[in-house]
Amino acid sequence: MGIFYRFIEFYKPHKRLFFFDLICATMVAVVDLSFPQLLYYATHTLFVGGNDTIITGCIYIAIIMVVLYAVRYACQHYITTWGHIMGARMESEMRRLLFKKYQALSFSYYDKNNTGVMMSKLVSDLFDISELAHHGPENVFLAILEIVGAFILMGMINVQLSAVLFIIMLLMLSFGIMQNRKMKNIFLDNRKKIAGVNSSLQDSLAGIRVVKSFANEAIEHAKFKVSNDEFLESKTASYMAMGSFVAGGGIFVGLSYMSVLAIGGYLIAHNLLKPTDLAVFALYIGIFLNPINMLVNFTEQFQKGYTGFCRFVEIMDTPILIKDKENAIDIGNVKGKITYENVSFAYEDEQKVLKNISFNVDAGKTIALVGPSGGGKTTICSLLPRFYDVTDGNIYIDDKNIKDVTLASLRDSIGIVQQDVYMFNGTIKSNIAYGRPDASDEDIITAAKQANIHDFIISLPDGYDSLVGERGTRLSGGQKQRLSIARVFLKNPRILILDEATSALDNESERFIQQSLDMLAKDRTTIVVAHRLSTIQNADEILVIRHNQITERGSHAELMENNGLYARYYRMQFHK
Template sequence: MLKQALKYYKPYQALFIIDLLCAVAVAIIELLFPYAISHIVDELLPMGKWIEMIKIGVLLLIAYIFNTFLYMVIDYWGEKLGMYIENDMRNDLFTHLQKMSYRFFDNNKTGQLIARVSNDLHQIGTVAHYAPEQLIVASSMLITTVIIMFSISKLLAGLILLNVGLLLGININFTKKMVNTSRELFGNVGEMAAQLEENFAGIRVVQAYSYEEQQRKSFQDITLEYCSKQQEGFKRVAVCNGITYYVTKLLPVLIILTGGWLTLHQEISEGQFFSFILLTNMVLKPIEMISNFVARYPKGIAGFKNFMEIMQIEPEIADAQDAVEVDKLKGEIEFSNVAFSYDEGKPVFSQLSLEIKEGETIAFVGSSGAGKSTICNLIPRFYEIEKGQIKIQGMDIKKIKLSSLRKQIGVVAQDVFLFSGTIEENIRFGKPEASEEELWEAAKKAMLYDFIQGQPKGMKTVIGERGIKLSGGQKQRLSIARMFLKNPPILILDEATSALDAENEMEIHKALKQLSLGRTTLLIAHRFSTIRDANRIIVVDAGGKIEEGSHDTLMQSNITYKKLYQLQQNGKAS
């Protein structure tokens, strides 16, 4: 874990070294005061050398002015260092999550992942700044001070060392326990974020079903668990701080009594006695630094462990070493003995074979859960097949770079996802570098032109989170517009009109028909009116393709197809 942490310091080596050197310089200057006191009490005071004492006082003042400047450098540059490292980790984590497959997101709550990227990394910057600085400075100050103490009195130094060892042991034990508690707390924060994200996204359903009270109780249970873990942490902090406080207050008392006895018996001088009292305070300072570090350390390390836990998960789907970029593929697709399952031991397909010619429109029908959408999701490698091959224009899709492969495929789904922002920003997803002329052309083809023109801000109209300010038909047209802009050779239409009313469906159907021209189109639909014009209709059931043909052929030869068709016709009639 240390190796992974250190790599984030590498880009900021100069900043880190400057911060560390300033901290060491501060520690060294702090040690000057006990030396000065010892010299004044033993040498200058008995001889009445007032001028010399003034000179030492002036030198100490200059030293402390310099130390003040160093403290400012440490605070500012050190915090900058921590901020940069935290920022780099957050960006790396986000980039890594972007590479994860659909399966990863199927099995992880969105709120938990948001908490990992935001909250869990919040304390890492503080630890990144203070951890090396305080450990090195505290250790060097402690070791140097103890060595000086041993040169004055082995008995007093041994007494100090015993108490310091006791405090370090208590703090180390406390830290181990608090790291686990902090990870549990982060888990609770993730659960809270997941509940909030789900509740706010589904607020219309919550209110429509008057489910506010149940949601409140569910959220309250999570917050109570969080409070319980917080209390556990508070209790440990209180015990640790209490013991640390007692030992640090006991230490000066023991030194005064023991040192006073040694001074009275002339085993150490008065100056050495005063110096030892000041050195004791110097020992307490690194202990205080370590205690402060220990208070921050658990949350920082817990956050880093959570960070590494995700970073060490290899993306299920990645580019092969010999993967190549492709400029433009033709829409010829071939499935050869493909096996796939969402859950181990529950195959969706075991030996799916299928050929689709360039420019064909293929419709998939079948009961819910048969695997129609799954077939289409395997082509852009949203999920990885377990056996067999999928080829586009004779090339294994695993030999094509992911970004390049997905540029060749367009997906228009039933549940359109739009990003908060403007109409223009959402259409540009199809082609970020598109000109304004291309944007308007795509809008016209998607039959969205008149709607945009009717808005006071036109293309700059803000559509709200997930396009909440748009109707279902407008959302669908917008997704079609960005697909016109993308202009892929392969098009997947997954229940693209099933959630629309008859009028909107007719308009969207026209736009989709134009979009499909000259492309290989894979059409998934429950409404038979939308699939009758397909070149081929493939009936899918559990285990894969069972039969294909035209509508008329399947009505005569396939019982499943005929049953689905009759059920829909009966539904219309009723």
């Protein structure tokens, strides 16, 4: 019922559309029920008179039916158009909320969940929810009206035949409930399997260049075949269940006609029923069975929409682990002093990645983190903008605990240049402007010049309006890196994180980009993660991170004199 009430909440902004949709459904039901009643009236009253009376009566009945079916047309048109529009609006609102939720979830959620599965919940699930939102209440309401109305009118014709149909309907309802329980789990499995297909597809297409470089198309075909076959198997099970449900419903339909014909014949033989009444009663059976067929078709739609909404609720109920605390303040004008105080961190249900990390960086100074891979260097950087929250200890910027300030103001004060640069599918200008969306063209050009990328951009046929391709495929690694640096120049933060920003580049690209990074780091507080020690020799302090702890610290000269791990790394790189 909790799921039901949460679903109802989405109708509130559209309650006028919803209630008028139900009014139109009522009118459709009334018109559908009126024809047999007009026939009943004609056979008992009109057709027993003279020819003139019959002709005049038929004209009046024709006029009434034209009016009724004109009303039905208008109501059905409203149901089909505005009913679907209402469902689309609800779908759009759910999609907005789901996308907003995805944006709010922390990195730890994305560490554990697949992009393809998330896309499936955002697209296919919500489409089925939209169909349920429109057709669900309308179909159920219309079906109940027609079933109840038909029973009442059939009861007025003959109580015995109506009682027989009522018993058959109860049996049919019991059969439907049992079949629904089976189909619920099957359709939920459908959702999981199609999400697996989307996941496999997204993973393969995103890595298509790696796939082709290793000539591993056959392997990807095999992987996709597994998820595709699993989905086919699940869909087959769902159609088998639907087949049993529909075929079983057909048996009850046949049973209805057979029972009415047999019992009706018996009643006619004993002068308890007129043949004309049996004919009218048979028309009502058709009206009675039509909403039942509607409910049969609705069953599949309901199960799809219900399981989709359950998955939607599952995401919406996922706790946001990193968010602004109550009464969080704006960090204000940042000078750039950074303090890590006994910081420890562990991912969920894992051993600690960092243990008692403490250091200070004065405003405008540079600190470098070096050490073997997996030691926790990138994690240290990720804790500063609160991509993850510390397990123990505290981090301060200008003596303000980062948990006491708003996430927006905290992250606005920090610029990050990483090794793996992400380019959005758009123009060079839009990618640079991502650092400050309201920036003018002049500011964007200035940032590009500071990043040593302006000359390359203007050499392109479309200049700043050139498309970068998906994930920046039309650009080299060095060009993407310089665009990411231009973003940060445009953002102009007081604190800078350089996470192995040049480690994947060739020597020439590294030299140009290092010049840009040096300019970018000027007068900013900077944390540098580097494997190439040539880039950090002038850092104010160097921390060696090993076994999740700080094992050495000092300037380049001091660490060389200590002859520890840093000195060994330096000699390995420079053969000294």
